[in-house]
Amino acid sequence: MTRIVQVEAIPVRLPRNLEEATGTAGSPSVLRNGASDYRWSASVPAIYSRHFETALIKVTLDNGLTGWGEAQAPLAPQVACAVADRLLAPMLVDTEFVPEPTHLSKTWHNLYGTMRVRGQTGGFMLDAISGVDLALWDLAGQMRQLSVSALxxxxxxxxxxxxxxxxxxxxxxxxxxxxxxxxxxxxxxxxxxxxxxxxxxxxxxxxxxxxxxxxxxxxxxxxxxxxxxxxxxxxxxxxxxxxxxxxxxxxxxxxxxxxxxxxxxxxxxxxxxxxxxxxxxxxxxxxxxxxxxxxxxxxxxxxxxxxxxxxxxxxxxxxxxxxxxxxxxxxxxxxxxxxxxxxxxxxxxxxxxxxxxxxxxxxxxxxxxxxxxxxxxxxxxxxxxxxxxxxxxx
Structure with missing residues (x-):
């Protein structure tokens, strides 16, 4: 029986040239001036980061395999990481891992259900679940010796x-x-x-x-x-x-x-x-x-x-x-x-x-x-x- 032994969330911020990035992913428009790292767009009803931000999820099995996932977190990746650390990891560590899509689906439903009755059915909660989900698919493919697309x-x-x-x-x-x-x-x-x-x-x-x-x-x-x-x-x-x-x-x-x-x-x-x-x-x-x-x-x-x-x-x-x-x-x-x-x-x-x-x-x-x-x-x-x-x- 293979078990999950660790779930680690890594908030990432990388420097980038904002002028060069403007007009592309993560900064589609010119940003307003300000002291904050997060700034309103000058034309779009949204805020963006001056930096390249995301949240990585690393899941390790007792057989030594490591799977990598990632939550879409262009703003405040620490929040998605806190969800993964405080809510999702305790539900996963020391549980059995079965490298089958049906098991991955069951795991997704279990994680979704942890906060459903508390009203957390979107936003950062789902971002964190998605990062974990990608890591579990990565592990399933590795254990089955199949690419994820073939799986x-x-x-x-x-x-x-x-x-x-x-x-x-x-x-x-x-x-x-x-x-x-x-x-x-x-x-x-x-x-x-x-x-x-x-x-x-x-x-x-x-x-x-x-x-x-x-x-x-x-x-x-x-x-x-x-x-x-x-x-x-x-x-x-x-x-x-x-x-x-x-x-x-x-x-x-x-x-x-x-x-x-x-x-x-x-x-x-x-x-x-x-x-x-x-x-x-x-x-x-x-x-x-x-x-x-x-x-x-x-x-x-x-x-x-x-x-x-x-x-x-x-x-x-x-x-x-x-x-x-x-x-x-x-x-x-x-x-x-x-x-x-x-x-x-x-x-x-x-x-x-x-x-x-x-x-x-x-x-x-x-x-x-x-x-x-x-x-x-x-x-x-x-x-x-x-x-x-x-x-x-x-």
């Missing part, structure tokens, strides 16, 4: 997944177009830009990108929850005229009715999902979506698979969300997408990818605009733990 989908798992470019670094329109063209030359055909400034600037950038990239390029827009109900239809019709491939996060996550109305009013498909941690949270908005974007650092693989099943039943595609993340979270998204039949694309953030690979023994690979699925058992990664711990700055 999910057996021989149907794909060896690679098409990538789309997410975000364009800040700069002039010509500079941003050149950046996109460089990636188009590498084989990228789909590009997502953030609605981080005025509407007129967004539409001008879309037009210049179309001129620079040609008619075959797919252009998507992440609205960053900014749209107002009175203007949303007109905004959407502008995207219709420009043949946008999707409109992401048009409204706040809880505004299910607004999503439904907009989906009926425009032709551009709606996409969302990064803010929903369970099938229960996403259910009200799901009928309005043609692209569902679970973030594995918030849903885990276990609940992410259930959300993907709902998406399939609703004839929606699955586009896993990848934002600020290190190797465990990105590798989980790669395996997840490779195992899902209706996952045509996976998000690619070049600056995040670069940081993640700094702390992996064998770097993750993107070749010819395709994520290469790690082949070794589990998530297929080995974290440079000592180097990472030395780089953390609080």
């Amino acid at each position: 999910i989908a057996a021989s149907a798992a794909r060896p690679k997944v098409p990538a789309y470019l997410s975000g364009l670094p800040s700069g002039s329109f010509p500079e941003r177009c050149r950046f996109a063209r460089d990636y188009q030359a590498q084989g990228f055909g789909c590009f997502k830009i953030f609605h981080e400034a005025a509407e007129g600037e967004l539409f001008q950038l879309l037009d210049e990108l179309r001129d620079a990239l040609g008619a075959t390029a797919q252009l998507a827009v992440d609205a960053l929850w900014r749209l107002d109900g009175s203007r949303a239809d007109a905004f959407g019709r502008q995207l219709d005229r420009r043949h946008a491939v999707w409109l992401e996060c048009p409204f706040m996550p809880e505004e299910a009715g607004a999503h439904a109305r907009l989906a009926e009013a425009i032709h551009t498909p709606l996409a969302a999902g990064e803010s929903y941690r369970t099938r229960y949270e996403i259910a009200p908005v799901l009928p309005a979506l043609r692209f569902v974007q679970p973030d594995l650092g918030r849903t885990g693989i276990t609940e992410g698979l259930r959300i993907a099943q709902l998406a399939t039943a609703g004839n929606a595609a699955v586009l896993p969300h990848v934002s600020i993340a290190l190797g465990p979270q990105i590798a989980a998204a790669i395996h997840f997408a490779a195992a899902i039949e209706n996952a045509p694309l996976l998000e690619f953030n070049p600056s995040v990818f670069e940081v993640a690979n700094r702390f992996l023994e064998e770097p993750l690979q993107v070749e010819d605009a395709h994520w290469q699925v790690p082949r070794t058992p589990g998530l297929g990664i080995r974290v440079k733990e000592a180097e990472l711990r030395a780089a953390i700055r609080w």
